[in-house]
Amino acid sequence: MTPSTNPNPxxxxxxxxxxxDDMMKIVNTxxxxxxxxxxxxxxEADFLRWDMFDKTPRVAAHSKEGxxxxxxxxxxxxxxxxxxxxxxxxxxRGFQTVTAFGVLARVDNGYPVLFSEMTIxxxxxxxxxxxxxxxxxxxxxxxxxxxxxxxxxxxxxxxxFKEVVGIETVRLYDxxxxxxxxxxxxxxxxxxxxxxxxxxxxxxxxxQIVTTCTADKxxxxxxxxxxxxxxxxxxxxGGDCPGKTELHKDILLRSDIFVEYPPQTRIEGEIQQLPDxxxxxxxxxxMAGQAEGRTSESQITLFDxxxxxxxxxxxxxxxxxxxxxxxxxxxxxxxxxxxxxxxxFGMVQRASME
Ligand code: NAD
Numbered sequence: 451m452t453p454s455t456n457p458n459p460x461x462x463x464x465x466x467x468x469x470x471d472d473m474m475k476i477v478n479t480x481x482x483x484x485x486x487x488x489x490x491x492x493x494e495a496d497f498l499r500w501d502m503f504d505k506t507p508r509v510a511a512h513s514k515e516g517x518x519x520x521x522x523x524x525x526x527x528x529x530x531x532x533x534x535x536x537x538x539x540x541x542x543r544g545f546q547t548v549t550a551f552g553v554l555a556r557v558d559n560g561y562p563v564l565f566s567e568m569t570i571x572x573x574x575x576x577x578x579x580x581x582x583x584x585x586x587x588x589x590x591x592x593x594x595x596x597x598x599x600x601x602x603x604x605x606x607x608x609x610x611f612k613e614v615v616g617i618e619t620v621r622l623y624d625x626x627x628x629x630x631x632x633x634x635x636x637x638x639x640x641x642x643x644x645x646x647x648x649x650x651x652x653x654x655x656x657x658q659i660v661t662t663c664t665a666d667k668x669x670x671x672x673x674x675x676x677x678x679x680x681x682x683x684x685x686x687x688g689g690d691c692p693g694k695t696e697l698h699k700d701i702l703l704r705s706d707i708f709v710e711y712p713p714q715t716r717i718e719g720e721i722q723q724l725p726d727x728x729x730x731x732x733x734x735x736x737m738a739g740q741a742e743g744r745t746s747e748s749q750i751t752l753f754d755x756x757x758x759x760x761x762x763x764x765x766x767x768x769x770x771x772x773x774x775x776x777x778x779x780x781x782x783x784x785x786x787x788x789x790x791x792x793x794x795f796g797m798v799q800r801a802s803m804e
Contacts, residue, residue: 463787468566468769472778476769477570479776483613486606490578490614492764497582500734502526503760507714510691515539516667517691523759529555530763532568536691538665546602547665548572554766564770565782568762573603575765576757577610579710580685584615584659586736586743587708587751588683592658593618598650598672599664599688600624600633605640607661607687608633612642615659619643623653624664651677661685662696669693669723675700680748689720690756697752699723705752708733708743710761719754730754 468476477485496503508521516537523530534550541547550568555561584592595617597604601624611617620642624630630646637644647653654660654677662672665688678684678701689695697720707730709715716726733753735741744751773779788797 463561463785464781465562465565465784466770466773466779467782467784468564468773468779470567470570472780473567473570473769475778476772476776477574479778480772482574482606483609486574486578486581486610487613489574489765489768490582490610492768493575493579493761494582494737496525496760496764496767497734497737499525500738500760503763505711505713505759507711507717508759512692521757521759521762523763524557525763527557528563528763528767529557529560530759530766532572532759532762532766534568534572536665538667538694541601541665548602552762552766554763554770561785564766564773565784566766566769568765571765571769572757572762573606575761576603576687576755577606578614578765579757579761580607580661580687580753580755581610581614582737583708583733583753583755584611584683584685586733587753588615589658589681589744589747592616592683594621594657595619595659595661596621596623596647596650596653596655596657597633598623598653598660598662600626600629601663601665603663603687604629604633605636607663607685608637608642608644609640611659611661612640617642617659619645621645621647621653621655621657623647623650654678654682657682659683659685662688664688664696667691667694669695671698672696673701674698675704678704678750680750682750683744684750684752685755686720686752687755689754690718692717692722694718695720695723701750702728702752705750706731707752707754708736709754710756710758714758715754715756718756720752721754 521532532552552568554564
């Protein structure tokens with residue numbers, strides 16, 4: 451075989467890369483509410499083919515400051531993973547609490563087919579998941595949501611519940627008034643009625659849905675039992691690590707609890723406060739009609755959200771499908787792929803002669 455002068459001639463191995471800038475362009479081209487609703491459809495579709503996925507609790511490296519996690523899954527044709535951190539002290543140091551990137555790859559040859567930023571995409575997919583779940587569990591015709599914790603995830607959640615669930619009013623509370631002011635400002639053109647509240651209890655008053663989305667590396671009590679009346683749907687997002695919860699245990703004992711993947715949620719979710727055999731319902735079963743969701747007006751439903759790998763897989767699948775539609779990506783020379791697969795060294799050598 452004649453050696454090629456191009457060090458990496460086929461370029462078949464170029465990998466589409468969606469940068470933060472590209473992701474922002476994609477969001478602004480499609481529109482955040484529409485994009486969240488579209489991602490929600492992908493997430494629901496993947497929950498409905500639950501058996502096809504390889505599933506494992508995420509692989510976590512804990513430190514006193516936070517956690518770094520890998521979240522892999524595969525549907526047999528495509529493999530995906532997300533790298534994500536959670537560092538509650540970051541915000542005070544001027545860093546994001548959560549940052550992420552992810553990859554999709556072909557299972558048949560292992561070649562990546564997408565490399566993407568996922569800090570923004572995680573916020574979109576978390577909001578989309580919350581809203582899909584609320585479709586099944588929240589009281590019918592819910593119009594008011596309390597949003598406790600007004601950080602990076604907040605506006606995405608609010609928009610998702612407006613678009614997918616039909617929420618008309620959000621009642622915001624954060625221990626830091628600057629966070630609430632930011633969210634009020636960012637949601638001013640959203641079509642939502644936005645109310646800044648003076649306490650978590652004030653925010654929860656009159657809400658049919660209560661979302662908790664705070665970050666603290668400890669077992670916190672964002673909601674106490676007296677704040678949660680009958681018939682409420684709780685969308686608990688912030689408790690997603692061992693030793694990091696948001697709800698008083700008494701609320702869990704009064705609620706019907708719904709989870710993504712029990713082996714992961716038992717480690718990371720609110721239910722780490724309960725015995726290992728405490729009954730929970732898997733969301734995919736509710737979506738597939740194999741288990742009941744909300745069964746009465748007085749029932750308290752709790753989505754003990756921790757974020758599962760299939761949701762990231764769905765979000766990445768969605769982004770891959772938008773590449774042609776939006777054109778917002780660059781080709782990344784990520785894989786060394788010599789014409790003669792055995793001539794990796796020769797490819798390096800030829801590059802020095804160029
Ligand atoms: P962030 O740091 O941007 O915002 C957190 C907000 O919570 C801050 O504004 C902070 O002031 C506020 N807060 C802290 N303690 C509070 C309290 N006692 N009462 C009211 N507000 C309080 O973080 P973020 O990116 O918005 O993420 C929020 C949480 O959600 C994090 O714990 C993160 O790990 C988690 N998260 C979960 C998922 C999931 O899939 N379940 C996905 C993304 C993030």
